[in-house]
Amino acid sequence: MAQQGMVPFDEVDEDEKNGLGARVRRVGGRVKRAGRAAVRGESAVARGILLTLLGGTFWGINGTLSKVLMGTYGVQPLWLACVRELSACWLFLIAGHLTSPERLRGVLHDGRSLLSILGIAVGSILFSQVAYLEAINWTNSATATILQSLSVVIVMVYVCIVNRRRPRRRELIGLVLAVAGTYLVATGGDPTKLALPPQGLAWGMGCAVAATILAIQPVRMITRWGNFAVNGLAFLFSGIILTIAYQPWAHMPTLDAAGVALVLLSVVLGTFGAYALYLQGVKEVGSVRGSMLGTSEPVMATISSVVWLGAVFTPMDLLGFLMIIVMVFLTA
Numbered sequence: 001m002a003q004q005g006m007v008p009f010d011e012v013d014e015d016e017k018n019g020l021g022a023r024v025r026r027v028g029g030r031v032k033r034a035g036r037a038a039v040r041g042e043s044a045v046a047r048g049i050l051l052t053l054l055g056g057t058f059w060g061i062n063g064t065l066s067k068v069l070m071g072t073y074g075v076q077p078l079w080l081a082c083v084r085e086l087s088a089c090w091l092f093l094i095a096g097h098l099t100s101p102e103r104l105r106g107v108l109h110d111g112r113s114l115l116s117i118l119g120i121a122v123g124s125i126l127f128s129q130v131a132y133l134e135a136i137n138w139t140n141s142a143t144a145t146i147l148q149s150l151s152v153v154i155v156m157v158y159v160c161i162v163n164r165r166r167p168r169r170r171e172l173i174g175l176v177l178a179v180a181g182t183y184l185v186a187t188g189g190d191p192t193k194l195a196l197p198p199q200g201l202a203w204g205m206g207c208a209v210a211a212t213i214l215a216i217q218p219v220r221m222i223t224r225w226g227n228f229a230v231n232g233l234a235f236l237f238s239g240i241i242l243t244i245a246y247q248p249w250a251h252m253p254t255l256d257a258a259g260v261a262l263v264l265l266s267v268v269l270g271t272f273g274a275y276a277l278y279l280q281g282v283k284e285v286g287s288v289r290g291s292m293l294g295t296s297e298p299v300m301a302t303i304s305s306v307v308w309l310g311a312v313f314t315p316m317d318l319l320g321f322l323m324i325i326v327m328v329f330l331t332a
Contacts, residue, residue: 048284052293055278060300062270063132063141064308065262070137071309075253077133082248083263084271085129085239091272092232100226107225107233117230120218121237128210129238135207138200140311142302143185146321147204149298149328151211153178156331158216174330181323189316227279295325 069075096104107113135144153175160167167175188195196204221230255263278294285293302321305311313321 044284048281051277052281053296055274056294056296057300058269058274060297061304063301064304065266066136067141073253073259076251077137078246079248079251081129082243084267085235087267088271089232089235092228096228096232103226104229107229116221117233118237121234124214124217125234125238128214131203131206131210135203138197140305142305145298145301146324148207148211149324150208152328152331154212170330174327177323177327181320184316184320292329295328
């Protein structure tokens with residue numbers, strides 16, 4: 001017996017049956033579509049996590065590649081910066097032409113935007129490339145990358161000032177960890193001496209400032225014209241300026257086949273590939289999770305430095321590295 005207020009399906013007339021069946025099919029269709037969308041969403045997140053980790057990993061390995069080129073082949077940091085910028089820029093521009101040609105054409109015909117991108121080339125790309133390579137040259141890829149991660153704290157302070165708010169508790173804890181971690185990396189726990197060359201510490205802190213500018217300055221242009229177009233032009237402008245100032249042809253290193261291969265890897269995988277993978281990954285997982293996954297860069301830089309270069313880190317170094325990585329998670 002049916003419950004009160006309900007009518008058995010076999011007692012409903014044909015028109016009502018057809019209407020009810022159609023509604024059931026529509027609901028079922030919506031459920032199926034929602035299920036497929038959920039699966040696609042989970043797949044996109046998983047893909048984004050993988051791409052972000054790969055991007056950070058390639059960046060970390062690229063730092064060690066740079067150290068090998070500078071240590072084994074006598075490549076100067078400014079020469080490597082020139083080659084990387086003037087080579088990778090074309091890969092960015094080709095990718096921009098393939099993915100959003102209308103944006104690339106648009107920015108090339110907008111004089112004010114080109115002037116803004118010239119500012120990005122000098123303030124973000126040139127500064128960050130030179131500071132990072134000089135920091136690697138004076139220390140190692142792991143230390144340079146760890147010190148670069150301090151940019152997260154500078155960005156946090158900037159956001160608090162702009163938004164006129166006090167740092168949250170976890171941000172304050174992250175700030176303390178950043179200061180303590182930097183102290184351990186710089187001194188090895190002994191305040192009477194520097195464990196790093198003064199030039200290495202100075203360029204490492206310059207890395208953090210440069211990474212902060214890079215995280216803030218290009219945002220408006222990238223939102224308007226896209227990552228590939230803006231970064232391709234910025235790398236091109238920066239490379240031209242650095243080439244005119246440095247004249248890399250006067251500082252040519254002697255490279256064998258292995259050295260040339262390392263330079264190509266640094267350009268294709270370590271610069272363009274890492275950047276493209278990381279950006280696409282962050283697009284799919286979000287900036288907060290992307291910042292956390294980006295800690296694969298200093299981790300991989302440390303591992304590759306130990307395995308490839310035989311770098312030795314003291315317990316105080318590793319504790320300082322850990323503090324700074326935890327800081328990224330707290331403040332991201």
